[in-house]
Amino acid sequence: MSQPSPQELFFTRTGLDEKRVEGLVGEALHGMDDGEIFLEYRQSESFSFDDGRLKAAAYDTDQGFGLRAVSDDSTGYAHAAELSEDAIKRAVSTVQAVRGGNVGTAADGPARTNNTLYVDDNPLNEVPFEDKIKLMQDIDAYARAKDPRVRQVSASLVGSWQVVHMIRADGHQVGDIRPLVRLNVSVVVGDGDRQETGSHGTGGRTGYLGYIDPSAWQGQVDEALRQALVNLDSIDAPAGEMTVVLGPGWPGILLHEAIGHGLEGDFNRKKTSAFAGLMGEQVAAKGVTIVDDGTLTDRRGSLTVDDEGTPTNRTVLIEDGILTGYLHDRLNARLMNMTPTGNGRRQSYGHMPMPRMTNTYMLSGDRDPEEILTGVKNGLYAVNFGGGQVDITSGKFVFSCTEAYMVEDGKVAAPVKGATLIGNGPDVLTKISGIGTDMGLDPGIGTCGKNGQGVPVGVGLPTIRVDGLTVGGTAA
Numbered sequence: 446m447s448q449p450s451p452q453e454l455f456f457t458r459t460g461l462d463e464k465r466v467e468g469l470v471g472e473a474l475h476g477m478d479d480g481e482i483f484l485e486y487r488q489s490e491s492f493s494f495d496d497g498r499l500k501a502a503a504y505d506t507d508q509g510f511g512l513r514a515v516s517d518d519s520t521g522y523a524h525a526a527e528l529s530e531d532a533i534k535r536a537v538s539t540v541q542a543v544r545g546g547n548v549g550t551a552a553d554g555p556a557r558t559n560n561t562l563y564v565d566d567n568p569l570n571e572v573p574f575e576d577k578i579k580l581m582q583d584i585d586a587y588a589r590a591k592d593p594r595v596r597q598v599s600a601s602l603v604g605s606w607q608v609v610h611m612i613r614a615d616g617h618q619v620g621d622i623r624p625l626v627r628l629n630v631s632v633v634v635g636d637g638d639r640q641e642t643g644s645h646g647t648g649g650r651t652g653y654l655g656y657i658d659p660s661a662w663q664g665q666v667d668e669a670l671r672q673a674l675v676n677l678d679s680i681d682a683p684a685g686e687m688t689v690v691l692g693p694g695w696p697g698i699l700l701h702e703a704i705g706h707g708l709e710g711d712f713n714r715k716k717t718s719a720f721a722g723l724m725g726e727q728v729a730a731k732g733v734t735i736v737d738d739g740t741l742t743d744r745r746g747s748l749t750v751d752d753e754g755t756p757t758n759r760t761v762l763i764e765d766g767i768l769t770g771y772l773h774d775r776l777n778a779r780l781m782n783m784t785p786t787g788n789g790r791r792q793s794y795g796h797m798p799m800p801r802m803t804n805t806y807m808l809s810g811d812r813d814p815e816e817i818l819t820g821v822k823n824g825l826y827a828v829n830f831g832g833g834q835v836d837i838t839s840g841k842f843v844f845s846c847t848e849a850y851m852v853e854d855g856k857v858a859a860p861v862k863g864a865t866l867i868g869n870g871p872d873v874l875t876k877i878s879g880i881g882t883d884m885g886l887d888p889g890i891g892t893c894g895k896n897g898q899g900v901p902v903g904v905g906l907p908t909i910r911v912d913g914l915t916v917g918g919t920a921a
Contacts, residue, residue, distance in 0.1 A: 448565045451610035451620025455484045459508075459528045466533065467616050470512070473537040474614035478549035479515040479775055480540070481611045481753060484528070485794040488569055489605035494581035496597060511794040514540035515776055516547050524795045552779055554617040558756035562742050562749050563650035565622035567606040572653040577602055580657055588632055588666045594677070595670070596640065597633035602626075604653060611754040619754040625649075625745070625901060627890060628656045630665045634673040641679070641862075643672025644847075648889035648901075649743045672829065672848050675860045682849065682864035682918035688824035689866065689914040690817060690852065694885035695829055697906035700735065701805050701893070702835045703842040703870030708737075708762050708770075709788070709800040710777035712837055719840035719871045720768060729766040729874035732810050736761050737772055739787055739803030745889040746804040746903035750787070753798050757787035762805075763874070774800045792898040802893060806905025810880025814908035817879040819855035825864060825916055826850045826857055840870035843917075863919030873911055881908030 449458070456463045466482070474480045486508040493501040510533065511524040521543030523536035581600045588598045603626070610620040627648030633640055645668040647656070655661055691699065712718035720728065729735075739757025741747050748757050753775050762770050773781070774789030777800055790801035818826065826849060833844035846864040850857045884907035893902040 448567065448622060451608050451622065452618070454486055454608050455528070455610050461528060461530065465530060467612060469530070469533050469537055470612050471614045473512055473540050474514055474551070476544055476548045477514045477516050477551065477614070479552045479779065480513045481613045482533070483511045483513070483752065483791070483794055484610040485509060486608045487605060487793070488567065490569055491603045492577055492581060492601065494585065494600045497585055499578060499581070509794040511796070512536040512540055513797060514543055516544045516549055518776070518780055519543045520776070520797060522797050551614060552775065554613050554615055555619065555750070555753065555755040555785070557619070558750065560740070560749055560756065562740060562747050563624060564652070566624065566652055568604045568624045568626050568652040569606055572657055576657060577653070580662065583659070584630060584662060584666055587663060588670060591666070591670055592634065592674070594634040594636060594674070595632060596635045599631040601629045602656070609752065613754070617754070619750055621749050623650060623748070624652060626651060626653055626656060628662065628665060629890070630669045632666070632669045632673045634670070634677055636677055639677065641673050641676035643669045643674070643676060645669040645672065646888060646890040649745050650747060651743050675848060676862060679860040679862040681920035682861035682916065683920045684916060684918035686913055686915050688821050689911045689916065690821060690824060690826045691906060691909050691911065692826065692828040693814070693881065693883045693906055693908050695887040695904065696827060697806055697887060697904035698830050698891065699833070699842070699844055699866065700807060700906055701802060701891070701902065701904045702833055703840065704735070704874065705737070705802050705805045706835065706837050706895070707840060707870060708772055709802070710771045710773040710781060711800050713771050714777050714781050717838050719838065723768050726768055727766050728768045728871060729763050730877040731766045732880050733763055733766050733874060733877055734761065734808040735763040735805070736808065737788065737802055737805045741804050741903070744804050744886070744903050745891060745901045746802070748803060751789045751798070752791045753789035755785045755787040755789060757803055760786045772800045772802060774798050790900050792900055796898050799896065801895060801900055802902050804886065804903035804905065806884065806886060807880070807907060807909070809882050809884040809907045812879045812881050814881040814883050817881055817908055817910050818852060818857065820879070821852045821910065822854060824852045825861070826852050827864070827866065835870070840872070841868070842870060843867050861918070865917035867915040867917050873914065876912045876914065877909050878912050879910035883907050
């Protein structure tokens with residue numbers, strides 16, 4: 446079924462007059478340096494299944510606009526859930542206050558693109574309600590049949606369909622239609638009084654069909670169960686400074702949090718990042734190359750255009766250890782005399798855009814992953830991560846491992862529980878002494894929080910060796 450274009454959705458279906466809206470945007474942004482109106486329509490649904498029963502099901506439709514006016518480094522922003530000319534007029538009078546006595550020169554508009562990184566089909570209409578419920582029932586039954594130690598199975602399915610359309614003062618218009626789906630499975634296993642948990646998920650900018658197929662979801666259950674059983678045999682993690690090997694894929698979340706945020710333009714413009722003022726300098730070990738790429742097809746963090754209308758890019762942040770770039774929205778790029786990189790993102794029409802990551806990962810190196818492990822006499826092999834905390838200014842971080850193993854004489858030994866990694870992002874970059882050939886992206890589960898806004902992201906990493914990282918443990 447053909448989907449409506451953003452123009453059809455916001456002008457034909459809402460009754461808004463396109464030319465009058467253009468005129469109001471021009472009035473609001475007269476004498477400003479930048480800005481746009483961001484129109485959004487979103488449908489979303491979620492299902493939660495636990496202990497053999499559907500515990501929650503929700504459906505939501507939301508629409509609205511956000512009008513932004515930028516004068517120098519000041520921003521006026523007004524938003525409303527009402528898509529009407531009167532609401533936009535009220536927003537115009539609000540955002541104009543930011544101009545004061547300044548008269549700016551309107552920045553050039555974003556480049557245009559014909560790229561399409563994902564299909565525009567609405568995933569919510571793709572599969573009947575009954576099939577979504579059956580999927581989670583099948584997940585529960587399959588997990589319990591796999592191992593008698595399974596005590597609890599939880600599953601969640603979330604889907605959304607977002608249509609956005611942006612109009613600038615010069616009449617430039619750009620729209621995007623964004624599907625997003627995520628499936629998560631959690632399994633609790635027990636042996637006597639001891640219980641442990643494993644979880645796994647997958648997602649991307651696709652429809653539901655790829656997740657309904659048993660060949661897809663059974664792999665998620667198998668992985669969640671495997672992790673839970675590994676943790677059931679785990680011992681308390683030791684503490685101290687040691688060599689740490691990070692596995693490929695999802696462990697890239699440490700890279701995202703501890704390093705990626707520090708490379709966002711706003712933190713560097715305000716000189717609150719540990720990387721501020723270091724452009725062109727050696728900030729990482731030789732061989733370390735980190736990119737942010739919003740152009741990967743169907744990936745969770747990908748966008749055809751960002752939330753200011755700029756096409757996303759593959760931005761090299763660190764190349765062979767040298768800091769070569771920051772992630773920019775339009776405002777910070779203009780104030781730093783740099784080029785927008787397509788990283789202006791917002792959670793919804795109720796939020797202003799800011800520099801955010803898309804899919805951030807380290808490129809593969811030239812070392813065999815097995816060789817990296819065999820070279821470690823005594824250390825930790827961290828395969829999966831949970832939550833963490835990072836201080837952008839200092840770069841200090843703390844991350845908890847949900848799956849980790851001791852490494853003894855070059856061999857993976859006993860699994861451990863309660864391990865945390867403690868360090869400093871910029872410092873860790875200099876301690877990387879081995880980069881594997883096996884770069885992998887996460888399975889499509891990442892959500893990034895910043896200033897109260899959450900957006901979908903992707904991460905990636907090859908196997909890497911970090912020398913001298915502090916491990917917090919639970920062993921007495």
